[in-house]
Amino acid sequence: MTTSDDKTTLYTVSSSPHAHSGASAACLMFDVIVALMPALLAAVYFFGFDAIRLVAVCVASCVGAEALCRKAMGRPVKTALVDLSAVVTGLLLAFNLPPSLPSWMAVLGSVFAIGIAKQAFGGLGYNPFNPALAGRAFLLISFTGRMTAWHAARLPERWSFGGLTADALTGATPLGMVKEAVRAGDPLPVAMDGATTVRFLLGDMGGCIGEVSALALIVGGLYLLYRRCITWHVPVCYLGTAAVFSAIHWMVDPAAAMPPHFHLLTGGLMLGAWFMATDMVTTPVTTRGLIVFGIGCGVLTMTIRIVAGGIYPEGVSFAILLMNAITPLINRATRPRLFGQRRKA
Amino acid sequence: MKTITAPYKIKGGVHPAYRKELAREQAIRTMPVPSLLRVSMAQHLGAPAKPLVKKGDTVLRGQRIGEPAGFISASVHASVSGTVKAVGPAPTASGAMAMAVDIEPDGNDTWLEQLTPQPNWSALDAKTLTGIVAEAGVAGMGGAGFPTNVKLSPPPDKPIDTLIVNGAECEPYLTADERLMRERPEQVWTGIAILRHILGAKIVRVAIEDNKPDAIRAMKKAMADAEGDVALVVLPASYPQGAEKQQIYGITGRETPSGGLPMDVGCLVENVGTCLAVQDAVVNGRPLTERVTTVTGDPVAEPGNVLNRIGTPYADLIAFCGGLRGSVAKVISGGPMMGFAQGSLDGATAKTTSGLLALAPGQAPVYESLACISCGRCVQACPMGLLPCELSQALEAEDYDLADAFHVMDCIECGCCAYVCPARRPLVQHMRTGKARIALKRREAMQKK
Ligand code: SF4
Numbered sequence: 026m027t028t029s030d031d032k033t034t035l036y037t038v039s040s041s042p043h044a045h046s047g048a049s050a051a052c053l054m055f056d057v058i059v060a061l062m063p064a065l066l067a068a069v070y071f072f073g074f075d076a077i078r079l080v081a082v083c084v085a086s087c088v089g090a091e092a093l094c095r096k097a098m099g100r101p102v103k104t105a106l107v108d109l110s111a112v113v114t115g116l117l118l119a120f121n122l123p124p125s126l127p128s129w130m131a132v133l134g135s136v137f138a139i140g141i142a143k144q145a146f147g148g149l150g151y152n153p154f155n156p157a158l159a160g161r162a163f164l165l166i167s168f169t170g171r172m173t174a175w176h177a178a179r180l181p182e183r184w185s186f187g188g189l190t191a192d193a194l195t196g197a198t199p200l201g202m203v204k205e206a207v208r209a210g211d212p213l214p215v216a217m218d219g220a221t222t223v224r225f226l227l228g229d230m231g232g233c234i235g236e237v238s239a240l241a242l243i244v245g246g247l248y249l250l251y252r253r254c255i256t257w258h259v260p261v262c263y264l265g266t267a268a269v270f271s272a273i274h275w276m277v278d279p280a281a282a283m284p285p286h287f288h289l290l291t292g293g294l295m296l297g298a299w300f301m302a303t304d305m306v307t308t309p310v311t312t313r314g315l316i317v318f319g320i321g322c323g324v325l326t327m328t329i330r331i332v333a334g335g336i337y338p339e340g341v342s343f344a345i346l347l348m349n350a351i352t353p354l355i356n357r358a359t360r361p362r363l364f365g366q367r368r369k370a
Numbered sequence: 371m372k373t374i375t376a377p378y379k380i381k382g383g384v385h386p387a388y389r390k391e392l393a394r395e396q397a398i399r400t401m402p403v404p405s406l407l408r409v410s411m412a413q414h415l416g417a418p419a420k421p422l423v424k425k426g427d428t429v430l431r432g433q434r435i436g437e438p439a440g441f442i443s444a445s446v447h448a449s450v451s452g453t454v455k456a457v458g459p460a461p462t463a464s465g466a467m468a469m470a471v472d473i474e475p476d477g478n479d480t481w482l483e484q485l486t487p488q489p490n491w492s493a494l495d496a497k498t499l500t501g502i503v504a505e506a507g508v509a510g511m512g513g514a515g516f517p518t519n520v521k522l523s524p525p526p527d528k529p530i531d532t533l534i535v536n537g538a539e540c541e542p543y544l545t546a547d548e549r550l551m552r553e554r555p556e557q558v559w560t561g562i563a564i565l566r567h568i569l570g571a572k573i574v575r576v577a578i579e580d581n582k583p584d585a586i587r588a589m590k591k592a593m594a595d596a597e598g599d600v601a602l603v604v605l606p607a608s609y610p611q612g613a614e615k616q617q618i619y620g621i622t623g624r625e626t627p628s629g630g631l632p633m634d635v636g637c638l639v640e641n642v643g644t645c646l647a648v649q650d651a652v653v654n655g656r657p658l659t660e661r662v663t664t665v666t667g668d669p670v671a672e673p674g675n676v677l678n679r680i681g682t683p684y685a686d687l688i689a690f691c692g693g694l695r696g697s698v699a700k701v702i703s704g705g706p707m708m709g710f711a712q713g714s715l716d717g718a719t720a721k722t723t724s725g726l727l728a729l730a731p732g733q734a735p736v737y738e739s740l741a742c743i744s745c746g747r748c749v750q751a752c753p754m755g756l757l758p759c760e761l762s763q764a765l766e767a768e769d770y771d772l773a774d775a776f777h778v779m780d781c782i783e784c785g786c787c788a789y790v791c792p793a794r795r796p797l798v799q800h801m802r803t804g805k806a807r808i809a810l811k812r813r814e815a816m817q818k819k
């Protein structure tokens with residue numbers, strides 16, 4: 026009788042399953058890039074050349090840093106680049122930068138995001154923190170002044186529409202202005218009437234280049250949902266918690282608080298809820314974990330925005346980074362129930 | 371008799387491309403006896419049978435050539451009359467080595483009339499009938515190959531009230547069970563009735579996925595006059611509806627405890643092919659010597675459902691279906707989700723060979739596995755409520771104690787996790803290795819005691 030050793034193997038032998046859904050990390054990342062396109066267009070519309078400059082610089086330096094790090098660590102370069110994750114990090118980091126930031130600072134932020142926050146931990150999949158947010162946090166701590174300097178959006182006159190043109194509002198972020206006013210005890214500078222709400226929804230305000238247009242971000246987020254790249258849990262829980270939190274604050278203290286739709290439309294909340302808090306690597310794997318994560322982000326964001334003193338008006342980045350840090354704990358605490366294991370009576 | 375939809379929704383699962391159209395309209399064809407049959411002694415779960423013949427012996431069809439070696443084991447019979455050419459080790463579909471008996475047919479195909487046909491089986495008691503099933507070497511024909519007589523003899527403290535007949539056939543490509551239900555519904559129903567009689571089960575549920583309307587119609591007709599609590603359950607088409615524990619839950623809402631058996635929740639699940647084998651054994655007095663295997667896949671010239679003698683070499687089976695066209699990347703014994711890849715066509719069919727599937731290179735790409743990106747898709751897909759990503763990382767680090775604590779032993783190897791994983795991690799391979807290592811460890815610990 027013959028045994029398997031003395032005959033040639035004609036066909037591939039591998040473990041089941043022998044079928045695959047076709048999903049790949051690169052496909053997922055490509056969909057994220059597609060979903061970021063509306064916000065990129067909005068950024069270019071509102072901030073012109075600066076948006077193009079920052080996106081180009083960040084994407085190029087993220088991809089470059091990724092290649093160099095892989096090479097320096099003696100790991101395959103190509104596999105790391107084809108997954109497109111460096112491009113996504115570059116885009117997201119650029120979206121989190123103010124339009125006037127010098128290019129060399131953007132390069133530094135990119136190198137930190139890829140080199141320290143991602144590759145030093147072992148590359149895609151091993152990084153505990155969202156690399157783009159880590160890069161932003163690094164820049165914020167290193168160059169606080171430049172990272173919070175909002176110049177008036179360079180809206181060329183001919184680009185204006187519906188009578189909405191650049192005005193004083195675009196000189197600072199709405200969140201910053203409200204914070205200043207509250208600290209100084211002045212009356213609130215922004216009235217959330219219909220026209221202002223529409224302007225904020227479209228993105229006609231000061232801020233980081235990719236965060237201003239809530240509408241563009243929602244369109245991109247819905248695309249991610251449609252493509253099943255993300256589930257509804259994080260965006261809905263995050264935005265919902267932020268809305269409830271701010272609504273309570275607003276009802277308790279209408280003189281000093283802004284209504285919920287102000288908080289939803291300003292700052293990095295939309296960008297964070299749809300694109301940063303949904304980063305797969307740094308968020309929980311269980312459904313219940315994602316709900317906890319979303320709620321946690323919402324609570325922390327609003328706590329930083331409202332409760333924590335007037336040092337810094339925005340809370341999204343640090344909220345998400347903090348939740349990233351406890352993601353392993355959330356995973357452990359929210360394991361699904363094992364089939365056949367009875368709930369303890 | 372009533373028709374119901376599955377009252378409980380199973381967790382997880384996936385929707386792979388079903389590709390049943392390749393073979394589903396092909397009526398069962400009987401394949402001529404090949405020039406040599408290789409009958410393995412390990413066609414069932416449990417201890418392989420002990421060969422009862424030696425080189426040079428002449429055997430008759432239906433003659434017992436392997437006797438059960440232990441409580442969980444099954445008899446093996448010659449599937450043709452002829453001469454024993456060799457007895458020796460040969461690889462099984464899963465790659466394990468087991469004794470096999472090579473039989474050269476004498477061309478007469480003479481039966482050994484050993485079992486008495488019992489057309490009036492309802493007059494017999496459970497013990498006698500179970501004995502016939504054991505004599506006939508019937509084992510689960512859906513894939514696992516659990517000896518049927520063992521399942522039919524539960525300990526007295528585990529009474530079985532529900533008999534579930536698995537006609538889900540949720541594995542893509544496979545259509546053998548569907549053809550049996552369409553072409554031989556009466557015999558299948560008789561087999562079910564015999565099992566019901568043996569068990570004294572009050573409830574009978576025949577489960578079929580909703581993408582097999584013809585099979586549903588045929589079975590409904592065959593079951594029309596059934597008395598008592600008998601129902602045809604239409605399951606939503608998704609994978610793995612046919613997995614034992616999931617099917618029991620979907621139909622009864624009972625969860626087989628971790629590490630337990632269906633009888634722990636009063637259930638017994640048999641595949642439709644097994645029911646037919648029971649019918650053949652009891653009513654016709656025929657031991658299990660043949661089965662229907664779906665030979666399919668795009669490279670197969672004439673895909674179809676082939677009634678073949680157990681021990682038919684894969685090469686003959688493929689040749690009967692017109693051979694293979696173009697280049698072939700993989701040949702799989704079973705279906706694409708849980709089947710075993712074969713290195714060549716040297717293997718032979720067994721009681722559990724539900725399909726022989728050939729895949730073209732584009733359909734079986736070899737992936738490079740990347741680091742887990744924590745997307746959670748495997749967690750969503752796992753019908754057992756495991757965290758495959760976490761398990762696979764523990765197993766990669768060879769931390770078997772951790773994997774055990776995370777319940778890797780509950781993995782049913784359904785493949786849903788690996789099917790959805792965007793990082794294309796060999797998750798099932800990790801689980802298999804881990805389960806084998808932990809089982810070994812447990813056995814060693816037992817022996818020490
Ligand atoms: S871990 Fe096991 S039971 Fe869960 S999906 Fe993967 S193979 Fe199936």
Ligand code: SF4
Pocket residue numbers: 310741742743744745746747748749758759762787790791792793794795797
């Ligand atoms: S599906 Fe793959 S990449 Fe996603 S969490 Fe599971 S193992 Fe990790």
